[in-house]
Amino acid sequence: MNTVSNRALPQSYDRETVAHLAAGAPEPTPASQPRPQIVQGSGPHMTSQTQPLLRLRLRAAALVLLIGFGVFLGRHIAGVTTGEPLDPLLLGFHTLVVLILSVSLLVLRRRSSLSTKRLRIAELVIVGLPAAFFVLLQRRTTLLDAERGFLLPPMAFWVLLIFTYAMFIPNTWRRAALVIGAMALAPILLLSAMTLVYPQIAAVVSTIGFLEHVLVMAVAAVAAVIGTQLINVLRREVFEARQLGQYRLIAPLGAGGMGEVYLAEHCMLKRPCAIKLIRPERAGDPQVLARFEREVRMTARLSHWNTIEIFDYGRTDDGTFFYVMEYLPGLSLEDLLDLAGPLPAERVIHFLRQICLGLREAHSIGLVHRDIKPGNVFVARRGGMHDVVKLLDFGLVKPVAEICSERLTQDGALSGTPLFMSPEQAQGTGDVDPRSDIYSVGALAYSLVTGRPPFEGKNPMEVLIAHARDEATPPSQILSDVPDDLEQIILRCLAKKPEDRYQDAEELETALARCAAADQWSQSEAANWWQQHATTNDPSPASEAFGPAERLVAAE
Secondary structure, eight states: OOOSBOSSOOOOOOOEEEEEESSSSBSSSTTTBOOOOOOOSSSSSSSTTHHHHHHHHHHHHHHHHHHHHHHHHHHHHHHHHTTOOOOHHHHHHHHHHHHHHHHHHHHHHSSSOOOHHHHHHHHHHHHHHHHHHHHHHHHHHHHHHHHHTOOOOOHHHHHHHHHHHHHHSOOOHHHHHHHHHHHHHHHHHHHHHHHHHOHHHHHHOOHHHHHHHHHHHHHHHHHHHHHHHHHHHHHHHHHHHTEETTEEEEEEEEEOSSEEEEEEEETTTOOEEEEEEEOGGGTTOHHHHHHHHHHHHHHHTOOOTTBOOEEEEEEOTTOOEEEEEEOEEEEEHHHHHHHHOSOOHHHHHHHHHHHHHHHHHHHHTTEEOOOOOGGGEEEEEETTEEEEEEEOOOTTOEEGGGTTTOOSSOTTOOOSOGGGOOHHHHHTOOOOOHHHHHHHHHHHHHHHHHSSOSOOOSSHHHHHHHHHHOOOOOGGGTOTTSOHHHHHHHHHHTOSSGGGSOSSHHHHHHHHHTSTTTTOSOHHHHHHHHHHTOOSOOSOTTSOOOOTTEEEEEOO
16 A cells, blocks of 8 residues: 555664653653644644644633733732722732633543543633733723823733734634634723713714724734734644654654654544655665665564564655554563563463564574664564563664675674674674574563563673673573573573574574473563553554553664
């Protein structure tokens, strides 16, 4: 279903994950960060993408009006205490406006969702109450001015309210014209009515003066409506700029040296997905393009449940390369370790067996991952199941037959992550085969059961030397509850010589299946774990309430 040219593909990219739930900043974490909304409609107006914008703008408008009314309430009270005429109705209403604006601001700051209808009610309250206050204020000041023999209606207050509405509230120009038109007519109609009712006012209102007031309000209203339309045009241009073929970019998930990853959705299917882009300024680099193209094609050849799925790839008219991956709500093993610490043996085995199944397919078609690490293994909820493992970041994957011939990195350069790198990778011999991935799986398993990698050092070189030379400390000497059978499997995976390790992923999976703790981690236990770490909000309708430290991840 490729909707754009398939002539070229996207690049390989660094790991792009975004902390999208972890109470504290919605989206860099579960409850605190603004969560991206999947667009449900066909336009930028009043879709679920516009609702957060309307809420944000209402909050800003309420804050600005609250500051203004709060300052002038202090002035109002100070004036009364120094002998100015007291109007109990006006002072009481002024106080009421400040209180209701304060409550509105608190409601809009709450994390609970608000429907469009409730947001429009909030809009009516936030704008309507100040307008009603200005009616009372204008009536009082007009009567006082008439007694002094001159007329100076408070048109400036109305103009400020009109432009506050135009700037802050997202609207179509037609709706804005109705609301702004009503606000512009209110002081004119009030002045006209008072001229008919109060002779003293009629005596001081000149035709020229009245026309000046009308012109001021008319110009303000027209300018505000035009401003609303210009803001809308800019919003629409940004909205359309975020389209990528049949995909709508919703929110950035991360950025790296090679490009960006975005949360997106297919415009017709409304399916959430992650899109990886290569930066246009890097498009002229043949090595980058070659790596990007290789990553897509290699990963697209893999279809196992435990491997990230590629939906689509292509190139836009401006030369931007991209590919589309499945969207995974959940946690990387790196984040899981940060959140929970060392994991129970039964859960570790559950994860490792799935990793082996994903690698078995890759190895069977001659592909070596070469960068297996906690950050490249993701745990998600898929198909109604919890703790589903997904292998990410096939940017370093290579066919075994091409490892020596392909030159997508500099000669002699190391590929992989030092903490989980096999001895042959650390020595840079180029003699890398599926058994190198087996070593990295052992290093990953070591970190899962102990909470730390098998080797650490002050710098990467120390770690590389340790991988090539030193024997790992048995996990049970770090945590005594590591089962002996699992420990023996991990230490065999970490053997320095490839021939001393398990020879393929299937053999390793079989050994894991024989462990006493195998099959002891049930779906109910997994569901309970996620429930204990759950929040009530989830950034995607495609998933259900993942918890603190949840991340929206796109494969690297």
